[in-house]
Amino acid sequence: MTALRIELRRSTALWAGLLVLVSGTGMLALVMSSGVRWTGNSTSAVLGLRLPLAYVWALVVGLAVFQGMRDSRARVTELFDATSRPGWVRLGTLASAVAGVVAVATALLCAGLVANVALGGGFVSAGFVPLLVTVVLALASSVLLGLAVGRLLPHPLTAPVALVATFMVATTAGRALEVTTPGDEISPLALLTPVMDAPSSDLVTTSASVDLGQIAWFTGLGVTAFLLLVARTHLGRLAALVPAGLAVVLALSIMPVKYSDVLVADSIASRLVCEGKVCLSQAHSDDLPRTAAVGRDVLAKLAVLPDAPTEIREDTSAMAHLTAPQRDQKTVYVRSQGHPRVLTMTDDQLRLELLSGAGVAGCSGPNSFNTYEGVVRYLTAGYFNGELAELASEPLMWNSDRLRAQIDQAWQQFRGQSAQEQLNRVARARQMLLTCQDSERVLDVLKASR
Template sequence: MTGLRIELRRSTALWAGLVVLVSGTGMLWLVTSENAAWKGNSTSALLAFRVPVAYVWALVVGLAVFQGMRDSRARVTELFTSTSRPGWVRLGTLATAVAGVVAVAAALLSAGLVAIVVLGGGFVSTGFVPLMLTVVLALASSVLLGLALGRLLPHPLTVPVALVATFMVATAAGRALEVQAPGDPISRLALLTPVFDPPDSDLVTTSTSVDVGQAVWFAGLGVTAFLVLVARTWAGRLAALVPAGLAVALAVSILPAKYSDLLVTDSIAGRLVCDGPVCVSRVHEASLPVAAAAGKEALAKLAVLPGAPTNVHEDTSAMSHLVAAPRSGEIVLLSSQGIYSVTEGYRRPLELEPGQIRLELFAGAGVAPCAAPNSFNFQEGIVRYVTAGYFNGGLAELPTDPHTWRNTRTRAEIDTAWQAFRAQPAREQLDRVAKARQMLLKCEDPEAVLAGLVAP
């Protein structure tokens, strides 16, 4: 214990811990918007921490490399080699001090994020624990790797090269995990870093295969780094590479190859809680009374349709930020994706007023858009406005599409389509809405859907 206390005072251990706390907090604050979804769920909070980890990781490795060069800088390498005390004991004490402080700092930062969620009235579950353990293990093993590199290559350029190289690896890994569709392949090697840019959602987390694969890899990396640190011969250093080699082989066989297998719905936060036919996720349970009132009213109005929907569910799909919502004739899906308005900022559907939620459920006659998120089809947009107006008793702005409503030209086209639709007899209007609903369920050509709705 005396040696450990000395290393805590004389080494960069406490500075490394401070770097984790300060840089992690600062970078997370810089990349976080005021209405970030992660503040609503402890699991999402730890997942959001993977973004600033790219910077924290590089700084920690750089400090560890600098610390690993201490004996060489002080020119006492031969002196310590000649002492009777085993070298692995002294170096093990140093490694324990620096890696231990960094691990504690990462755990404290993780606990701080959970505390933010708690103080904000968010949802807390044990789902954040695997994510926290992975980050702690990743940073601790990276410290050991940095110490080993510093001791093995005591050159003035080693520190800046290691720092820049780590940051470049983190950046490349982040880009390698950017996709356009759930089925897109991802690099398993990119998952051997702790870096990941998650979607702005409080309903998703990494899959078990990712957590296990990364834990195996970082554990093997830590063992190899420690063995390299304490080895005195090149043969011993080469033998020390075996744990990392086995770990990377096992990890790559476990890690997913497709993006859809990387993210999954949080099994705890995403579990549905219901009030009659209306269900929302547990993480949004506070919004259930408002959603239930709006949902029941919407279902009552939609009941005039043949094969009318009977339930309203929040869309908790892990891929809802990339693909259109699934088709269902029985369930009206309420999106969990955010809505941006210039005047009102970034809001989520469950944060809307009851009347606005009801309008969203009316749009498309209870069928979610066929257009993928962050894309728009103008004809489908008009269909959604006209069908919502039919059940609402008049046109009104859809919260999910304020830009079309507030644009003079597009608003005029909506009004024209509405007048053509209202010119039909009442029974004909219902038949056309019912037909449009069936076409939307099959995601048929939006132009044909609009023509069937408003054509003379």
């Protein structure tokens, strides 16, 4: 313990821990905007740390490499090699000090995120624990690798090169995990880094295969790094590579190749909680009383339709932030993920949103724009509302003179029909939306063009 206390004082261990806390907090403040809902779920909060981890990871590795060159810079390598005390004991103490402090600092950073969620009234569950373990292992093993590299390559350029190389690997891996559809394939090699852009959802987490693969890889990497640090012979250094080699083979055999297998629904946060015929995820259960009141009104208005929907449920599927919402004849789905988030809307906005499409969401995916589909949503919402009103999810169409004129013209054509014909047209449009038929044809049905 005395040797450990000495290393804590004379090494960069405490500075490395402070670097993790300060740089991690600073990058979170820069990367995360106040408008995102990642603070609503502890699992999402810890997952949100993965993006700024690219910067923290590089800084910590660079500092560890610099620390690893201590004996060479002080020109005492041969002196320590000549002492009777085993070298692995002294180096093990140094490794324990630096890696241990970084691990504790990383755990404190994650704990701070969870505490922030709890203090803000968000949803806290044990779902964040695998993510915390992975991040702690990633930084601790990277520190050990940095110490080993610094000891083996004591050159003035080693530390800056290691820092830049780590950052480049992190950013490259992050870009490799950027996809547009759930079916996109990814390279499992990208999952060998702890970096990942947090998804626009607070109901997902990494899959068990990703967690187990990363834990196996970073554990093997840490063992190899420590053995490299204390090895004195070339044969010993070659043997030290075996744990990392076995770990990478095991990890790559576990890692998924499709993005839809990388992220899965958070089984705790996405569990449905119901009030009558309205159900929301457990993470959003605070919004349930308000949503249930609006939902009952929506179901009552939609009851005039043949085969009307009978329940309202939140779309908690893992890929809801990348795909068009689910659709079912008996269910009106609440789209809480992606943008815009309907649960943040006012009661009137939420009511119109659920009524649009006659209770059926649009067929376009996130971040896409379809004029015909937008007009259909305005007309169907206006039918149940009694008049046209702005949809919070389609403000561009409402505020554009050209598009607003198109909506008004279609509305006049629709309202020029008899009350029964309007109902029949809306019911027919709903059936077409359920099967995602061409949106221009759906609009023609409402306007009585065909």
